[in-house]
Amino acid sequence: MDTRAAPEPVKAQFVSLLKFFSMKIILSILLTLCWHCSMSQNSVMGIWEGILKLPQQELKLIFTFNEKNGHSTALLNVPQQSPISIPADSVNFNSQEAYARFKKFKIEFSGTLINDTTISGTFLQGASFPIILIKTDKIAQAEIPARSQTPKPPFPYKVKEIDFYNADKSIHYAGTLTCPDDKTRLEKYPAVLLISGSGPQNRDEEIFGHKPFAIIADYLTRKGMVVLRVDDRGVGKTTGTFAGSTTLDFMHDAMAAFDFLKQQPQVNKKYMGIIGHSEGGMIAEMMGAKRSDVDFIILLAAPGIRxxxxxxxxxxxxxxxxxxxxxxxxxxxxxxxxxxxxxxxxxxxxxxxxxxxxxxxxxxxxxxxxxxxxxxxxxxxxxxxxxxxxxxxxxxxxxxLAYDPMPNFKKIKSKVLALNGSKDIQVLPDPNLAGIQQGLKHLGKKKLKIQELPGLNHLFQTCKVCNLDEYVTLEESFSPLALEAMGDWLQQQNIITP
Structure with a gap:
């Protein structure tokens, strides 16, 4: 096994391949490392931690090796990114060496037991990264701030767990539908589908304990809207496979969700829209170009250029x-x-x-x-x-990479609000908002509004340092400024009432 340290440009890949979505970050691969091992020495059992050194950043990795029902097991923790333990996939051990391969992510790990308290290893993903693991007594979890914005019951509206299929019954979707509590059951309300950003996301678009879609759904339902949010394919209670799926596949998922929302008896079909964040904004653009029944679109940090x-x-x-x-x-x-x-x-x-x-x-x-x-x-x-x-x-x-929003913009007839944080370094506001303005200028001032929100990052948090590492440390999950911008525009468009 080649244990040379990775040259810097290869290390830089972990930063350079960031997609613009809400955290499709190459570093997130580290969260999905899995282990399944065959160990012959008890000296490997226990908790091991080490620092993976990347350009201008270090990540603590923690491995826990154990035996259960005669089988060797292992867990991985990356406390800076998530409190969740990741279970093993496939690993081979002998008395002195450990080897693991993570085929799905094209990752390999090899390590040599130096003594009872030290493993010298190599993390490989196209390039090799040396890492030393030291035995420890317990897992030290990173402290994640309280997420005080997350809505908590009781709610002044109805919350319903829903499920539905796509047209060919190949995927069974699950999600949450929130609706104003109409005692007469005669009212019909404007409705909106929330479409998440990249990476496997649950219905709340949860990341680092932040639940922005739960916050948006709560805000809009209190304003008199029906809101649907759905687990991505292969996530939560939704079936299907996420890996290998394209944005076009995710658009078909969103189409199925929109069709389901349209069938709900409390929905006013004249006022149905979509809100897409990041890659979800890209999907919203694609849907808006294809469907005439989308009355309004809210783009949150969506692409306006190639x-x-x-x-x-x-x-x-x-x-x-x-x-x-x-x-x-x-x-x-x-x-x-x-x-x-x-x-x-x-x-x-x-x-x-x-x-x-x-x-x-x-x-x-x-x-x-x-x-x-x-x-x-x-x-x-x-x-x-x-x-x-x-x-x-x-x-x-x-x-x-091949996506260009301009052809879709030309076909969109819906009302559109495009929001971007001024401190967003994943979807830069200036070129993308300018591109949206140019591509949708045929809508005119009455139907199109472009707004840059001061001091907000890609997740629409009020940021301080405004880099990627800060996402997890900020207490705010979704700025009230962004919520109000959506609410005010929906009122201006007579979709909701004050």
Whole structure:
């Protein structure tokens, strides 16, 4: 097993491949590491923790090895990201060495027992990352602030657990429907479907204990709306498989949910809309272009430019937030677009890797920039190219990268409110709001409103440092400023009453 430390440009991949959605972050792969092991020595049993060192960031990983019913088991915790323990998948052990492969995420781990309290290991995902695990007595969980905004019963409205199927009965969806408590049962209300951002999300779009969709649903239902929120495919009580699915697949899921909402007797079919956050905003754009029964759309940090351009700008902003120089970040943004374009044009994985190597070699960046990003040797370039292609050259990512919202914008006839936080470094407000304004200008001022909300990040939290690491530490889950912006606009459009 190669135990060399990863060269810096390969390490940078963990930042560079951030998609713009609400936390589809390459680092989140670490949360899904799984173990299933066959151990022959009790010395490996117990709790082990170590620090995975990434560019400008360190993550604590905690592994717990045990035996249950004659079988070896293991759990992984990443306390900075989640309190949840992740169970094992497949691992082999002997008296001195441990090897684990995580096929779904193209990850491998190998470790050697140095003594009773130390494992020297390597984390591999296209590139290798050394990690030392030290035996400890207990798991030290990161302190997650209270989520005081999360709605708590009793509620002044009806809450109903619902389920439904898509047209071909291949997926069984589950979610929550909230509705004003009408004693006469004769009233019909405006209705809205909430569509979550990227990554496997439950109906509350829960992340780090934040439940923004529960907060939005509570706010709008109190305003007199029926609100539907649904677990993503393969999440919670919804069946189906998330891995390998494209944004188009998720749009079909949202279409099925909208059809279900439309069938509810308390819904006024003239005033039905969708609210999409991040990738959910992309889905809302796609749906709005296809359906004439969508009266209104609220876009929360949605793409207004080509995704390949959006991601390049995102990479620049995130690199800067991680301490990379402005020159290096800007130059890497240009390289990122070149590499992604070359991958999209390739017909095979081999051609994609060749194109990526060629683009890096021919990249017209200052020597100081290449040195800062460690693009200095051919071996380093090839290692990075292999890792980069491994992550980008997938069906879901290729579909996402190729997305251009402009054709959809031209077909949308619904009323549209587009919101973006001024401190969003995943979907930068200036280019994306400008793109939405340009693409939807045919709607006119009465039907279109573009609004940048001061001081809010990608999750619409009031931020302080305004980087990715702050998502978990902020107590606020969803700014009242954003809630009021939605409520005020819905009143202005006569969808709800004051």
């Amino acid at each position: 995704n390949i351009d959006l991601m390049a700008a995102q990479n620049v902003a995130i690199f800067k937030s991680k301490g990379v120089s402005a020159a290096a970040a800007e130059n890497y943004g240009n390289l990122f677009k070149l590499m992604c374009t070359g991958i999209l044009q390739a017909k095979t994985a081999e051609e994609a890797e060749e194109n990526t190597v060629k683009n890096i070699i021919e990249w017209n960046a200052p020597v100081a920039v290449k040195k800062e990003l460690h693009f200095e040797s051919l071996d380093t370039i090839r290692l990075f190219a292999s890792s980069f292609v491994n992550e980008v050259n997938t069906i879901p990512m290729r579909y996402f």
